[in-house]
Structures are given as C-alpha cells and as structure tokens.
Amino acid sequence: MLRPSYALPDLPPPGAIETAAVLKALTRAHRYLAELKGRARTIPNQGILIDTLSLQEAKASSEIENIVTTQDEIFQMNAFPENPGPPATKELAL
Template identity: 50%
Template sequence: MLTNLPNPTLFLDTIHLQEAKASSEIENIITTNDDLYKSLVADKKFDNPATKEVINYK
C-alpha cells in the first residue's frame, strides 16, 4: 500500500519523526509537533534547542 502513495518517503519521514519525538520525551526533551514541522519546512531553522535535538535524533 505504501508504494501506491504519491510520495511514500513523506509518510515514512513522518513516522520516523514521531518515533524520535516519543523517544526524546523519555529523556525529558519535550517539543511539539508544530515546532518540528515548522523547523523542517523552514530549512531546519531552530527556535527551540529541544526541536533541534529531536530532528538530529531522527
């Protein structure tokens, strides 16, 4: 089913990002989905150090 999507890497990147966010929360690195997606769209300009950490963990 994944191959039927127009851009399957977008779907997989989203799953990896959510896993990185959940794993980072265990280490008390808290960020929001909005901050994560905004930083990805803005060419990785980070306003929050926790967001940077989660993106790097991904």
C-alpha cells in the same frame, strides 16, 4: 550463565493452521492491502508518510530524556531545516 525460566514450544504449532476462518481472514486482508497499495500510489510524495513515523518516534524517545517539543515544531524543523526553532526541537535534529 542465566537460564530461561520459560519453555518455547516447537514450531510449527500442533493443529491446523490453514483453517476456513484463517483463509477467509487472509482473503479479506489481501483485498484491503491491495486497496491500500492502490491508494498509496496516488500520493505524490510517499516518503512524507514514512518520515512522519520516524519523527513521531524521535519525539517519543526525546520525551523520555525530558526534551519536550510539539508535533508542529518537529514537522516545521523537517520542512525548514535552516530554521530549526526552539532548543528542544534542535535536539531532535542532532
């Protein structure tokens, strides 16, 4: 059996976590997340943004297997599945 060669520290870490600097950053992050949430609600089809993330990941994973295609071909395949385009792009659909 393998034994780890590192030691994990106990949680929570020692010291103060809620410092003034952390709380200021938290307030700023909360405000920006609220702005992002408001802007996201104005997008008619929010799923489009999420789909692009999985398509980009599929493209990157396929390049490891020497299957090379372009972003444009991938988006066209997603928009028009009846016409998948080049063979490399068809591989992403499988």
